[in-house]
Amino acid sequence: MTTPGNSLSHEEAAELLGAYALDALDPDEVALVEAHLDECPRCRAEVARHHEVAGLLANSGAEAPAELWDRIAGRLERPDRQDGVEEHERPEWERLAARLERPSGTPDLLAGENAPSPPARSDQSGAVVPLDQSRRRHRRVTAGITLVATAAAVLALVLGVQVAHLNHRVGQLQSAAQPGLSSAVQAALEEPSTKRVKLVPSGPQRTNGTSVTVALTSSGAAYLIPQHLAQLAEGRTYQLWGQIDGRMISLGLLGSHPAVTAFSVNPNAPASSFAITAEPSGGTLQPTSTPVVGGVVTT
Amino acid sequence: MINLETASDANLVVAIARWHEPALAEAYRRHGGAVHALARRVLRHEPPAEEITQEVFLDLWQHPEKFDPQRGTLRSFLLARTHGKSVDVIRSEESRKAREERTARETATAGYDVEHQVFDLVVADQVKESMAELPDDMRQPIELAYFGGHTYREVAVMLQAPEGTVKSRIRTGLTRLRASLAERGVEPAGVNL
Numbered sequence: 001m002t003t004p005g006n007s008l009s010h011e012e013a014a015e016l017l018g019a020y021a022l023d024a025l026d027p028d029e030v031a032l033v034e035a036h037l038d039e040c041p042r043c044r045a046e047v048a049r050h051h052e053v054a055g056l057l058a059n060s061g062a063e064a065p066a067e068l069w070d071r072i073a074g075r076l077e078r079p080d081r082q083d084g085v086e087e088h089e090r091p092e093w094e095r096l097a098a099r100l101e102r103p104s105g106t107p108d109l110l111a112g113e114n115a116p117s118p119p120a121r122s123d124q125s126g127a128v129v130p131l132d133q134s135r136r137r138h139r140r141v142t143a144g145i146t147l148v149a150t151a152a153a154v155l156a157l158v159l160g161v162q163v164a165h166l167n168h169r170v171g172q173l174q175s176a177a178q179p180g181l182s183s184a185v186q187a188a189l190e191e192p193s194t195k196r197v198k199l200v201p202s203g204p205q206r207t208n209g210t211s212v213t214v215a216l217t218s219s220g221a222a223y224l225i226p227q228h229l230a231q232l233a234e235g236r237t238y239q240l241w242g243q244i245d246g247r248m249i250s251l252g253l254l255g256s257h258p259a260v261t262a263f264s265v266n267p268n269a270p271a272s273s274f275a276i277t278a279e280p281s282g283g284t285l286q287p288t289s290t291p292v293v294g295g296v297v298t299t
Numbered sequence: 300m301i302n303l304e305t306a307s308d309a310n311l312v313v314a315i316a317r318w319h320e321p322a323l324a325e326a327y328r329r330h331g332g333a334v335h336a337l338a339r340r341v342l343r344h345e346p347p348a349e350e351i352t353q354e355v356f357l358d359l360w361q362h363p364e365k366f367d368p369q370r371g372t373l374r375s376f377l378l379a380r381t382h383g384k385s386v387d388v389i390r391s392e393e394s395r396k397a398r399e400e401r402t403a404r405e406t407a408t409a410g411y412d413v414e415h416q417v418f419d420l421v422v423a424d425q426v427k428e429s430m431a432e433l434p435d436d437m438r439q440p441i442e443l444a445y446f447g448g449h450t451y452r453e454v455a456v457m458l459q460a461p462e463g464t465v466k467s468r469i470r471t472g473l474t475r476l477r478a479s480l481a482e483r484g485v486e487p488a489g490v491n492l
Contacts (some may be wrong), residue, residue: 015470021443022382022445022473023386024450024469025451026450026452027449048375050470050474051376052372053473053476054473055333055337055378057476058333058337058445063331063394064328064330064334064335065331065335065349066351069327071349075358076320076360077361148312
């Protein structure tokens with residue numbers, strides 16, 4: 001068993017790494033594990049992997065609340081700056097910059113024995129991830145996490161949806177009955193630059209065959225293509241929503257039995273996800289029911 | 300001046316170290332939602348979740364050097380800090396009573412949160428499926444520890460299982476989860492040390 005004052009063998013420490021990564025150890029064990037981690041790159045890597053998995057469990061994909069940023073910004077403290085000095089360097093943090101920015105192949109001058117009072121954060125081997133390697137890693141990470149909707153991280157890359165007030169949008173969506181729409185949809189789907197967002201039901205409903213594809217073209221035209229979307233009872237309508245800047249914005253009413261529908265998008269107001277809810281006819285200002293289908297815009 | 304939209308997280312942290320406030324704003328935009336969602340999930344209450352979110356980003360502002368890219372991604376770092384702080388809150392003496400009342404309050408305030416719901420629909424589906432695939436005796440300890448903020452010893456009592464068994468199931472469960480997510484095309488960050 002683990003008792004304070006003892007150091008852990010590799011095997012003892014390794015057994016605790018899962019619980020450590022989930023903050024589920026008692027404080028005395030935390031100290032012992034951290035002492036081991038300082039010496040063991042393999043266990044550090046395992047903790048990093050557990051942290052990444054835990055992070056995925058936590059991620060709801062929600063965007064950062066904008067009003068919370070205002071409060072953070074209001075609490076930021078910084079050292080006094082001299083007039084005209086734009087960037088005030090924190091000398092000890094140049095080590096950090098070196099660690100993060102050092103060009104590939106540059107000898108590691110900062111993490112070795114020359115470094116004054118090292119914060120013991122660098123790998124014991126002295127190995128520093130070169131910039132190109134760290135960037136490769138970053139890309140891989142981004143690619144992976146995008147799949148589970150780090151919506152915020154991909155905003156810069158996604159197309160947007162025009163923010164529109166509900167009242168202005170009612171009745172403005174084009175239906176498939178309109179001439180030319182089918183061929184426009186066909187052309188959009190054949191265009192390689194068109195982004196497709198698949199909206200599907202959640203959980204067990206996922207396999208019921210219902211789905212809605214949203215096709216976002218680079219020119220700003222967007223199309224909604226429903227599949228097996230059940231007809232709603234009289235007095236009900238489907239309503240399309242886009243999540244823009246963390247808010248669910250109504251993009252229009254689709255009627256009780258939607259066909260292929262056209263709408264317009266604005267790259268300057270990007271939507272990170274789409275959802276369709278069933279609402280009373282006339283629509284609502286905010287969704288009042290669980291989405292029938294939903295989907296996240298990925299790159 | 301860096302282009303914030305295209306800058307890597309590592310570049311953002313360097314800019315933050317140079318007191319570049321827009322870089323912190325960008326880091327918040329990228330990761331604030333996840334940080335807030337995790338704090339909310341663990342604390343089950345909005346005010347402390349917002350406080351933790353603020354603390355995590357204020358800490359990044361004051362101590363960007365604590366982020367070590369060799370120990371994982373910025374998001375993972377921020378979430379680990381968020382979880383640690385959230386757990387500290389619920390384990391603190393003052394909150395003990397609140398913790399006991401948590402379940403009741405949770406039930407009372409459980410409302411429909413459409414923004415989360417949308418993502419839960421699709422985004423988290425793979426994660427949910429992977430979790431559902433885990434044997435109960437691995438899934439439960441992970442959920443109780445991570446979302447419930449319990450230590451593995453507490454979890455052992457709750458599940459009436461030996462402590463050693465619980466800690467190794469947490470570890471094995473996380474490893475399996477990672478493999479299962481990878482099968483679904485969800486590659487958690489590769490950390491090669």
